[in-house]
Amino acid sequence: MTSANNYLQNKLNERLASGSYRTLKAENDLIDFCSNDYLGFAHSPALRQSIETEVNNHPLSLNGSTGSRLLSGNLQYALDLEQQIAAFHGFEAGLLFNSGYDANLGLLSSLAQRGDTIILDDLIHASAIDGARLSNANRYSFRHTDMDSLEAKLKASKGNCYVVVESVYSMDGDSAPLTEILSVTEKYGAHLIVDEAHAVGLYKQGLVFELGLQNKIFAAVITFGKALGCHGAVVLGGTLLREYLINFARPFIYSTAPSFHHLASIKMAYKMLSFANTEINQLKNNISIFKKNIAQSITSPLIPSESAIQCIVFKNNDDARKAANTLQSAGFDVRPILSPTVAAGTERIRICLHSFNTLNELNLLTNIINTLINAS
Ligand SMILES: Cc1ncc(COP(=O)(O)O)c(C=O)c1O
Incomplete structure (x- = not known):
């Protein structure tokens, strides 16, 4: 084995030993309590039909976009769509990205410069962490949704400061106290960026819109791969921000534009x-x-959440995996979330609820979960 392959094998062996080895599984026919398809759009025949009709109504549209939007890949249709999406969410302007990962990477890596500061919630999505890492700014994280911890970091910030939070957190399902976060952010002249990936849908236009904060935050990131049932993302903000990203956001500049389809x-x-x-x-x-169905108690392992993401915490990877196996054997697609994706001791099964889950499915699922909780 070459030394490079040796390294790869050793790293994989470490993963196997810690019970955190990742593998790709093909689709299954279990009952969906796992996907981000909160409103059933991804498998909606009506949506499929309307997309087909729209494509057929544009017979001159190409199969592929043929290039970056700054070269041959731009369409008036994309410019109009950005305007429509921005208006839907109550923002001045929007810029499409090929994924939510790209949007966070492009936004955070291009905005903050050496001498600036990015402050991230402890539980922020990996794409925001990676975007902040790619910038040359100072990086701090604050304790999850903890205002005192955020304020301490704001006091220490230098240069232009950006605070980055999710409105609904992807791993815990809880919501950020956006109004409080905004007021402390404003107190220190910092700029608030909100990732709305898991809020859009449950809150039709997002939690920022629901709270009427569109004109007060610096930017929002909306992803299309969750409640919207497709793929891609948009960064929303002012026209100035949009022009800036077109000029400096590398995942936007150096990537092929989305196809017409x-x-x-x-x-x-x-x-x-x-x-x-x-x-x-x-x-x-x-x-x-x-x-209501999950037995509540002071020691309840259910993480408080009003969103479609509901998590039951177990003691370790093994217990979380066993709980998921029991639910899968009973016909439910439920996945364990293991450390290191979440902190050791907070391994969990993460239930994603959908509009299309039936009462019977919910009752059967929660009965088994209650039995697992009582046995643990
Ligand atoms: C909070 C959050 N932001 C961004 C992303 C990335 O979005 P995408 O899947 O479109 O790359 C995700 C996806 O898991 C997410 O949960």
Whole structure:
């Protein structure tokens, strides 16, 4: 074995030994309590049909975009779509990215310069951490949703300061206290950036819109791969920010633009979201049934959450994996979230609720979870 291959094998062996080895699994026919398809858009025949109709209505559209948007890949359709999406969320302007990962990477790596400061919530998504790492700014993290900890970091900040939070946290499902965060951020003249990946859908236009904070925050990131059921992302903010990102955000500049089909999918998904009150109410109803069904106590292992993400914490990787196996054997697609993805001692099963989960499915699932909690 070469020394490089030796290194790879040793790292994989470490993963195997710690019980955190990752593998790719093909799709299954278990009942979905795992995907981000909160409103069922990804498998909606109506959405599929409207995308097909939109593509057929543009017979001159190409299969691929043929280049970066700064070269041959831009379309008037993309420019119009950005305007429509920005208006839907109550912002002045928006710029599309190929994924939420790219959006956070492009935004944070290009904004903050040497001498500036980025302050991230402890539980922020990896894409924001990677974006901050790629910038030359000072980086701090504050204790999850802890205002005192945030204020201490703000006091120590230098240069232009950006505070980055998620409105609904992807691993715990809890929400950031956005109004309080905004007021402490404003007190120190810092700029707030909100990742709305898991909030859009449950809150139709996002939690920022729900709270009327669009004009007060610096930027929002919306991803299309979750409640919108497709793929891609947009950074929302002012026109100045949009122009800046077009000039300096490397994942935007140096990547092939989305195809027409991709743009049409996003446009039709937004159209569907604007009329999705029934699905949103079904999702909210399923969240309250789930929470009511899980036996509550002071020592409840259920992480407090009002969102579609509900987590039951176990003691270690082994217990979390066993709980997930029991649920999978009973027909439910539930995945364990293991350390190092989450901190050791907070390994969990992460349940994603959807508008389309039935009452019977919810009752069966929560019965088994209650048995697992009692046995642990
Ligand atoms: C909070 C958050 N931000 C960003 C992303 C990345 O989005 P995408 O999957 O579109 O790359 C995710 C996806 O898991 C996420 O949960």
